Amino acid sequence: MIHPTASGDERRSVRIREVGPRDGFQNEAETVPTADKIALINALGHAGLTRIELASFVRPDLIPQLADGVEVLRGVDLPAGTERMVLVPNGRGLDNALRQRELFTGQALFDAVTLFVSASETHNKKNINRTIEQTMAEVAVMGGRIVAEGLRFCAVVSTAFGCPYEGAVPMNHVLDLAERFVDAGAVEVGFGDTTGMANPAYSGRFFAAALDRLPGVEVTAHFHNTRGQGLANAYAALEAGCTSFESSFGELGGCPVPAGATGNIATEDLVSMLHEMGVETGVDLPALIDAARAAQSILGRPLTSHSIVAGPVVWAGR
Known part of the structure; x- marks a missing residue:
């Protein structure tokens, strides 16, 4: 018996960026040991995830869970060609990132940098204590510096689908x-459903419009599963033509600003859905599930993805 696939889906493929090592770990109550982080990241990379957000250059007193970012960047052993991404919140963070990169010239610490802004004025102020205009003025300067360094400049617009403070x-x-962001040099723009307020109907309309407005730019979907609609939103984005997604193993993550903002869609659940639809990801799903299950032991608690419990779909005769 051949598993069912949606008509016309068999030859499609998508790119997935794993954001758990940054977006996920920063929301954990306790700091994950550096060696455990490195082991998990290596497992994710060897499961076929070729795009991984590894660290963030933020003040360690603000997010102590990511204070070992440089040690993680130096310690991982990823397959050749894996994109190593870092996130920076401002010019000072970029200064630090570029300084560390210069110190380790024999080692490619990272090759992509993400800058971000919230579409909501209130959320942006609560998140990074700046107005949108202050943030975007700095982006115009930082973008040029990132491009000049030969790094891939990626951007994220948070609260793109709604804000708990402004609606x-x-x-x-x-x-x-x-x-x-594109005018500043970004070649990829991600849109974040930061607090899980998107719905599939709007997600489809949004990504159709985004792809139309941003020709030649990689348009990326970043959904959270706060209200259980994450995979449905991802499917709607896919049907609208989006072929780039971000997700987190084990459904880790969540915005640290408003209460109740739970994790990203689980990478293993996203990959499982796509594979059953005949959409290629390049990811070894059983190996990815093994990595997510190992994370449970490290964190000392069960994670909330469905695939960790159920495993991959197995069809009789496959």
Whole structure:
């Protein structure tokens, strides 16, 4: 028996960026030992995840869970060609990132940098204590520096699908910010459902519009599963033409600003859904599930992805 796939899906493929090592670990109550982080990241890379967000250059007193970012970057052993991404919140963070990169010239600590802004003024102020305009003015400068260093400049617009403080966020406002990132040199723009307020109908309309407004730019979907709609939103984005996604093993993560903002969609659940639809990811799903299960032992608690419990789908005769 051949497993069912949606008509026309068999030859599609997508790119997935694993964000658990940064977006996931930063929301853990206790710091994960550096050696355990490195082992998990290596397992994720060897499971076929070729794009991984490894660290963030933020003040260690603000996010102590990521204070070992340089040690992680230096310690991982990933397959050749794996994209190593770091996130920086401001010019000072970029200074630190580039300084560390210069110190270790014999080792490619990272090759992609993400800058971000919230589409909501209130969320941006609560998150990084700056207005949107202050953030974007700095982005214009930082973007040029990233490009000049030969690094891949990626951007994220957070609260793109709604804000718990301000409510609905106009689509045109979100896409205007995306275009400003592109003008600053970004080759990829991700749109974050930071607190899980998206729904599939709007997600489909949004990504159709984003792909139309941003030709030649990699448009990436970043959904959270706060209200259980994460995979449905990812499917809607896929059907609208989106072929780039971010997710986190074990459904780790969540925005640290508002209460109740739970984790990202689980990478293993996303990969499982895509594979059953005949969409290629390049990921070894059983190996990915093994890595997520190992994370449970390290964290000392069960994680919330479905695939950790159920495992991959097995069809009789496959």
